[in-house]
Amino acid sequence: MTTLSTEILRPASYVYGTWHANADGQTLLDPVYGRPVAVISSEGVDFAQALQYGREVGGPAIRRMTMHARARALRALATYLMERKESYYTLNLLTGATRRDGWVDIEGGIGTLFSYASMARRELPDERFVPEGKVEQLGKGGTFVARHILVPREGVSVQINAYNFPVWGMLEKLAPAFLGGMPSLVKPAPQTAYLTERVVRDIIASGLLPEGSLQLVTGDPGSLLDHVQEQDIVGFTGSAATAQKLRVHPNIVGRNVPFNTEADSLNASVLGLTVRPEDPEFALFVKEVAREMTGKAGQKCTAIRRPLVPRHMVEAVVAALRQELSKVTLGDPARDDVRMGALVSMDQRERVRETLQALQKEARIVIGGQERELLGGDREKGAFLDPTLLLCDSPLTATGPHELEAFGPVATLMPYDTLEEAALLARMGRGSLVASIVTHDRTEATELVMGMASAHGRLLILNRVNAKESTGHGSPLPQLKHGGPGRAGSGEEMAGIAGIKHHMNKVAVQADPTMLATITREYVPGGEVREDGVHPFRKSFDEIQVGDSLLTHRRTVTEADIVNFANVSGDHFYAHVDEIGAREGIFGRRVAHGYFLLSAAAGQFVSAAPGPVLANYGLENLRFVEPVGIGDTIRTRLTCKRRIRKDLRPGETRATGVVEWHAQITNQNDALVATYDILTLVERARDAFDPQPEPLTPLGEASSAEA
Structure with a gap:
């Protein structure tokens, strides 16, 4: 069990090259015991100056680096942060999350840096721009050709993140922005900003990124969005309601600033119509739903909110989920015997309770509703909520389960009779980040994918074949799109190389073959x-x-x-x-x-x-x-x-x-x-980027290690 310090943290902002802290500000409470844990404030931060600093200092410095140089810097940074991960895990416990939950956030975030560094070196040229597509022949004689190239935008990537992933949420945006040639200004959610700040302190101390590449605002964003310009980009992760407000900010609309949203959604998981209780897929479905309900106490944008099961399987699924959820111990995440911690704050718990109450107008609680034994923590002052499963008997005519998201350990089970109906129910979430289909029947999986694909950003087909290697329903991967249509925000984060290109401007260059080859540094047929x-x-x-x-x-x-x-x-x-x-x-x-x-x-x-x-x-x-x-x-x-x-x-x-x-x-x-x-x-000849060869030990002499 880890012993936590009672010292009150005072996370600072890092803007225009300096750390900016205030003695007074918003007091954050530990969601496990209700004790003061941190004080945050952005009072006195000049947001216009911060953005200008990124444009004038960070941007030019990054753009002077080639793609591979940026990738090497990210890889070195990932190694540096991984060596310091234990201090992040300690702060992670203050957020109410267990170490297992923190692994997804901390090592998952650092792993994203590794992944992006590898993708960039493998798939992109060692240049400061990216040629895209083929050379287009514009004239019959071959003297007039064109090609698209991508160059960095000369602005700042403003990144507004939710509280549930204070490390991963920052690093998964920082990596493609940096590789795309843009500096980042990170605005984490207040409730867990102290963990983000700790990581940023290490990044700045490492000196591995050029000055101005990363700035941090820990408190209220104030007038930040009033100062974004046409070359800037805004990325938001959080609730769909907040995304709608930010998207129509007058300055964002007036200057046509690109706005990327990754919003919480009512994600579904479908148990196939052909699955029987004795099949491996049945157990996989139950474990996946239980894990997604309780991981991070259900505070994941990708969590399963709507398990969809064949009507004749409802009783079997409820019984199996009851047994699986009964194994989940609730309490102080610093304890080794606790599997689920608290919600991030008392306010968040109250919001979940209010939504849960509204859901009960069209659904009934079949698991939960009673407080189980707490292993550490404080029931009155802590933000604990037991895993709760509702059952909506008539999901096709209900509205609440498809509209209201309880952002906690809550899911609503829905029966279906046909595969067409299951696909329709999945689409009734009005756009989701992810859905999973648990079946071993290929015809069934194909029909469900075709019926659900238009409303989702990612689809996982889970079965006995891929279960051991599957990363699970709720795990976004750097190589794949993280986003979804409609309610999910219609944005696209990561998505492999596409995430890098999002931060670049695409321009068509028309010239003669030799001139185009000179500019793109790739031979063009017909050129000299x-x-x-x-x-x-x-x-x-x-x-x-x-x-x-x-x-x-x-x-x-x-x-x-x-x-x-x-x-x-x-x-x-x-x-x-x-x-x-x-x-x-x-x-x-x-x-x-x-x-x-x-x-x-x-x-x-x-x-x-x-x-x-x-x-x-x-x-x-x-x-x-x-x-x-x-x-x-x-x-x-x-x-x-x-x-x-x-x-x-x-x-x-x-x-x-x-x-x-x-x-x-x-x-x-x-x-x-x-x-x-x-x-x-x-x-080729060795260069400064190559590791130096180990010195040869003369024969007969023992190495220092052997000595």
């Missing part, structure tokens, strides 16, 4: 190339430049080539080997295998001797444009399209990069017959 007499495969990663090119010797394709390739490959398709069949086919003659052309082209451009090129890393975007028959002559132009530096991984000793080559095979008429991109692994 460089041929300096040195075979491109004899150059190291550091020596090769975009546009370096080789035009090979010619080769005439013979009947022997086709026959030999057919025998070696086993590909005796009629178009290659059957004279009569080929004459009657679409080509009117026998043609060479497409993969023969690739092999022949490789023979034309490969430099056989050992050198900087270590391996073929892959082939992309292959297109066969024109057939090549017996007697046709081919040659290949190979051009460096782009370069991608690879980080050294643990155990690797040879520094490398990936060079992407654009290959064009043409015939005797200079007509394009095939085009593709080749990826090669090429040796």
Whole structure:
């Protein structure tokens, strides 16, 4: 059991490069015992100055970094924070959450930094911009082309977060904003702002992010939104009602400031019509509903609020949930034997009680309603609420269970008779962040997905196959969309690379091929190339430049080539080997295998001797444009399209990069017959970003560790 300090915390704001604290302000109470835990205030903070500081100091500093440099900074920061996680867990207990609940918030938040850092290095170029999509040919002669590129917005990402995830809520917004080139101004919810502030203090102390990258306002937001401008972005996580108010703020509307909402929603979980009590899916459904009702004391935007079950299974499900929920011990989250703590505040408990009372107009309590034994904590001064399950017998005609959300350990069970009805009930939540479908029947799952997809941001199909690896109904992942239509806010957080691009401006650049290649640093077909007499495969990663090119010797394709390739490959398709069949086919003659052309082209451009090129890393975007028959002559132009530096991984000793080559095979008429991109692994020199090699220990001498 952890012993908590009785010292009253005074979380400060961090704005325009300084910590700003006040002696007086709003007093926050510990939701477990009702004791004063913190005093917060934003009195005296100049919000206009804070935003300008982010635009003038933080933004330019981040934009000077490449994508990969930003990613490396995030990864280093994640490692730094992970080493200090125990201090966060201690403060987490003051919020009323157990250590298990805190794991999702703390290590889940830090893990999001790791995930985004990895995605950016793997999927984005090491540039300060992101080329997007293909090059568009705008003119017949090939001299007028265009491509979209993404560049950072020159504003501040204003992030307004809810109380239930004071660490994850900040870091899951900070990561894509920073990678997208924007500084963040974080406004956490007052009730748990002291935990957010502790993490921010460590981030600032680390010095791993440029100054101005992150600012924090712990108290009332005051006039903050009055000062946002067109280049800024506002992201909000919280209730749908608050989101509606902020979305129509006059300055946000007047300046057309992008506003992203991730709002609480009435998420559903559907037990399949084919599931029987003895099936593994039945137990999975019961455990998932119970876990989502009690995790974070039900204070999750993704929690299951509406379990939907076949009508004939209602009694079995209620009995199983009663047994499962009876195992949930309630009390002081610092105790090892407690599984569920308190709600975040007395005010929040009263709001949940009021909503619970309203829900009982159309539903009845079947589990809960009586206070169970409390293992530590104070019933009178603490914000405890027992897990409560209601049953709505006529959900199709009810309104409250589809409109009212008790943001606590409360769910309303609803029966259905057909899969169509189940999908309709799920959609009656008017837009949700997530829904889950628990079934092993593939036809059933498919019908439910098609019936529910339009009203949800994420759908989980849970069954015996994926249960061990599944992250669960209520776990947003950095790689996936976190948001939903309608009531859920119509926003999109994280969503992998899309979360980064949300913080960037998309612009179409029209130019000639060489100019466009110069700007995007990627070769554009039709643009100028460089041929300096040195075979491109004899150059190291550091020596090769975009546009370096080789035009090979010619080769005439013979009947022997086709026959030999057919025998070696086993590909005796009629178009290659059957004279009569080929004459009657679409080509009117026998043609060479497409993969023969690739092999022949490789023979034309490969430099056989050992050198900087270590391996073929892959082939992309292959297109066969024109057939090549017996007697046709081919040659290949190979051009460096782009370069991608690879980080050294643990155990690797040879520094490398990936060079992407654009290959064009043409015939005797200079007509394009095939085009593709080749990826090669090429040796590079070590640089400042590589870990330094371990010094060699002379033979016969013991290392310091052995000594």
